[in-house]
Amino acid sequence: MIELRQLRYFLALAEHLHFGNAAASLHLAQPSLSRQISGLEQAMGCELVQRNSRSVSLTAAGRELQRNGAQLMAAFDSAIRASQAVARGERGELRIAFTSMVAWTGFPKLIKGFSEAYPDIDLSLHELMPAELEQSVAGGLNDICLSFRQAGHEALQYRPLHTEKLCIALPADHPLARRRNLSLGDLRDEPFILTPRNTAPALYDSIMGQCQAAGFDPQVRMYTQLQGTIVNLVAEGLGVSIVPSAMSRSNLQGIRFHALADSPQIEFGISWHPHNGNPCLASFLELLGLAAR
Numbered sequence: 001m002i003e004l005r006q007l008r009y010f011l012a013l014a015e016h017l018h019f020g021n022a023a024a025s026l027h028l029a030q031p032s033l034s035r036q037i038s039g040l041e042q043a044m045g046c047e048l049v050q051r052n053s054r055s056v057s058l059t060a061a062g063r064e065l066q067r068n069g070a071q072l073m074a075a076f077d078s079a080i081r082a083s084q085a086v087a088r089g090e091r092g093e094l095r096i097a098f099t100s101m102v103a104w105t106g107f108p109k110l111i112k113g114f115s116e117a118y119p120d121i122d123l124s125l126h127e128l129m130p131a132e133l134e135q136s137v138a139g140g141l142n143d144i145c146l147s148f149r150q151a152g153h154e155a156l157q158y159r160p161l162h163t164e165k166l167c168i169a170l171p172a173d174h175p176l177a178r179r180r181n182l183s184l185g186d187l188r189d190e191p192f193i194l195t196p197r198n199t200a201p202a203l204y205d206s207i208m209g210q211c212q213a214a215g216f217d218p219q220v221r222m223y224t225q226l227q228g229t230i231v232n233l234v235a236e237g238l239g240v241s242i243v244p245s246a247m248s249r250s251n252l253q254g255i256r257f258h259a260l261a262d263s264p265q266i267e268f269g270i271s272w273h274p275h276n277g278n279p280c281l282a283s284f285l286e287l288l289g290l291a292a293r
Contacts, residue, residue, distance in 0.1 A: 004076070006040040007069050009033055010048065014066040017056045089279030089286075091120040097142040099130045101227040102268060104246035105162050107146060114287055121280050129225050130199045134271055143281045144272045148200040156271045159290050164244040165263040166206065169230070170256050171237040177256040184214040184242075184260060191221035191239040199225045206264045207242045231255055 009026060013033065016022040023033040041048050048062035058066060085091035098107065111123065126142060133145035138155050146161070168187065170177045176186055197204040211218045221239045224230055228250070230241050235254035244266050248257035270288070272281060 002040065002043045006036055006043075007065075007073065009036045010040055010062075011066065011069055011073060013037060013049065013056065014058055014062065017058075019056060085120060087279060089121075089281075089283035090118060092278065092280045093122045093124055094144075094278065094280040094284055095124045095126065095142040097126045097128050097133050097136045097145040099133060099147050099226065100127055101148075101244060101246060102146050104249045105164065105268060110288075114284060117287060118280070118283055121283070130195070131225065137271055137273055140273075140276075143276055143278050144270055144284065146268065146270055148203050148266065148268055155273060157274050158269050158271045159288075160267050160269040161288070162268045163265040164246050164268065165265060166210070166242050166260045167245045167248055167263070168258040168260055169234045169241045169243050169247065170258065171234055171240075172254050172256050173237070174240070174256075182258045184210060185216070187211075187218070187240055188214070188216035190219070192218040193222050193224065193230050193233050193239040193241045194218070194220050195225060195227070195230065196223040203244070203266055206266060210242065210260070210264070 009022075009028075012026050013019065013022040016025065019030050019033055023030040026033065028036075037049060044061075044065075046061045047059050048065060050057045050059060082091060096111075111125075114121075115123065126136070128136060128145075130147055133147045134156060136142045137145045168182060168184065176182055179186070194207060195203060208218070222233070224233065227243055227247055230243060231247050231250060231252055233239065234241050235252055237254075242260065243257075245257075245259075245263075270290070272285070
């Protein structure tokens with residue numbers, strides 16, 4: 001059987017064409033190198049070098065092995081380096097699940113920063129319904145998810161990343177849209193468009209709490225899971241809503257946003273499985289200051 005080290009020894013001899021110099025470059029004794037080359041020739045069943053007292057030259061078979069062997073060793077070395085980079089979390093794939101709303105937070109800058117720090121890691125981004133995010137991580141379909149704070153999947157770890165205030169969203173042509181001092185109580189008779197509680201409990205409870213503090217229970221006309229869908233429906237005049245302030249950065253036509261006085265902070269964060277063995281996840285968490293090597 002031909003050994004990889006025999007090929008390395010042969011390539012050194014083919015480069016130097018001198019047993020003494022080749023042996024020195026390999027930190028071997030010259031007789032040991034000579035035995036290894038002879039063993040390689042015996043295993044291959046052909047002569048690779050021609051020897052005399054003055055010089056060493058390659059046979060036609062030796063020149064062919066030099067060409068192909070050099071490519072083989074380069075590929076092997078590249079494979080080793082790539083595998084080591086994967087083990088260090090510098091190369092590979094990271095699968096990130098997120099809900100559409102986070103696109104209007106610092107999420108794009110976070111992704112850009114990670115891509116610049118780890119250019120050899122391929123990012124696979126999956127936009128999911130909020131209710132699906134944690135399950136996709138717990139089930140191994142994604143490595144991490146970014147979302148509103150949930151009740152928490154018991155198998156996952158969670159860390160907060162960002163907070164947002166809430167704001168009022170109105171159709172641009174709504175009679176209240178141009179009012180400067182708009183209060184939440186002004187919306188008591190308006191049809192609301194909201195995210196259902198089972199999708200984002202913390203967000204739903206905050207909105208309900210704010211409305212009740214203003215003296216009314218919102219009249220919900222329709223429920224939908226995505227904040228992007230909510231603001232589009234509001235822009236079409238189908239109702240009003242209370243949404244995270246990040247949505248005001250969507251630059252959507254046909255809608256106006258008003259700050260909500262005394263708004264609570266809505267939390268967004270990252271969830272991951274502590275037994276996920278993807279080294280790229282460790283790199284991502286380390287960049288966020290959430291984990292150390």
